[in-house]
Amino acid sequence: xxxxxxxxxxxxAVFELSLNYGEGPVSLKKISEKYDIxxxxxxxxFSKLKxxxxxxxxxxxxxxxxxxxxxxEITVGMILRTLEGEIxxxxxxxxxxxxxxxxxxxxxxxxxxxxxxxNVIDNITLADMYEEHKNIIAEEKIKNEQKNLS
Amino acid sequence: xxxxxxxxxxxxAVFELSLNYGEGPVSLKKISEKYDIxxxxxxxxFSKLKxxxxxxxxxxxxxxxxxxxxxxEITVGMILRTLEGEIxxxxxxxxxxxxxxxxxxxxxxxxxxxxxxxNVIDNITLADMYEEHKNIIAEEKIKNEQKNLS
DNA sequence: TTAATGTTGACAAAATTAGTAGGGTATAAT
DNA sequence: ATTATACCCTACTAATTTTGTCAACATTAA
Numbered sequence: 388x389x390x391x392x393x394x395x396x397x398x399x400a401v402f403e404l405s406l407n408y409g410e411g412p413v414s415l416k417k418i419s420e421k422y423d424i425x426x427x428x429x430x431x432x433f434s435k436l437k438x439x440x441x442x443x444x445x446x447x448x449x450x451x452x453x454x455x456x457x458x459x460e461i462t463v464g465m466i467l468r469t470l471e472g473e474i475x476x477x478x479x480x481x482x483x484x485x486x487x488x489x490x491x492x493x494x495x496x497x498x499x500x501x502x503x504x505x506n507v508i509d510n511i512t513l514a515d516m517y518e519e520h521k522n523i524i525a526e527e528k529i530k531n532e533q534k535n536l537s
Numbered sequence: 538x539x540x541x542x543x544x545x546x547x548x549x550a551v552f553e554l555s556l557n558y559g560e561g562p563v564s565l566k567k568i569s570e571k572y573d574i575x576x577x578x579x580x581x582x583f584s585k586l587k588x589x590x591x592x593x594x595x596x597x598x599x600x601x602x603x604x605x606x607x608x609x610e611i612t613v614g615m616i617l618r619t620l621e622g623e624i625x626x627x628x629x630x631x632x633x634x635x636x637x638x639x640x641x642x643x644x645x646x647x648x649x650x651x652x653x654x655x656n657v658i659d660n661i662t663l664a665d666m667y668e669e670h671k672n673i674i675a676e677e678k679i680k681n682e683q684k685n686l687s
Numbered sequence: 688t689t690a691a692t693g694t695t696g697a698c699a700a701a702a703t704t705a706g707t708a709g710g711g712t713a714t715a716a717t
Numbered sequence: 718a719t720t721a722t723a724c725c726c727t728a729c730t731a732a733t734t735t736t737g738t739c740a741a742c743a744t745t746a747a
Binding site for chain 2: 720721722723724725726
């Protein structure tokens, strides 16, 4: 498990916000119950996301959290980097640390891994996730109908 | 930093073995001094790698560790998986945990990330690392020569 | 006003990481 | 044979990170 609960919980919760995009704020309580995540813990995650400008809050009764931008403008990478910190595989990017030649050989690998991860997470938006989600639901529906026919 | 020292140290140390492939065993002491890694700690990492059949040992004076296979037959993925455990981004592969639809939406993303990482680390061998290493050295040599000319 | 909600900061249990310590065993060199 | 060098193995531990909990407070809708 290379992602901690921060990234996993946070991504799920933000996806939930995107499901409710345009329909007013969603309360923490609702999200934490739906996904069975500690309310206070989620709060800390959302606090960071708010500071970085990805979500907004509405205080008071009927308040809650909502996306600050359209789902298509928020990438998975933005969320994960905010919550998990930089997705680096090595401290060895700094040339000065890396004096001895044989160490540099491994740095190339670490860079490749990093780039391939960035490539994925920076090119998936919340809107993409929603599309994928719809497809999964549609597939399941078909399966269930086939089951009922037989 | 998504890789712990286990993976980072281990990969560096195994690369060192590949540099010495065909030239007899390399002692832990030598490696731990070269990379400034705790000898006892490295020992634990190598112990796992030995159990999984990637390296062999020669006991006694002048003994040490050596690759059990050719560098081209050992992938970065083998080493990292041995030392870091499975490279999974989510516990959610298990369908039963994943009853609620909205959770499944994030699973797709986690699967993509996982696959892209696997794709990288399973397709780079120690021999590839050595090639890359040679290129870096060659480039640096050219740079130095240019510096001396000016 | 009151109940619902977000805000903040301090605290803490649990797990993981990153080693240490130390007693073994095997073997090459002398 | 002895000794130095090296791997082998088990336990322990300090530090850090993760994963929360708790409590007091601020804001706002009804």
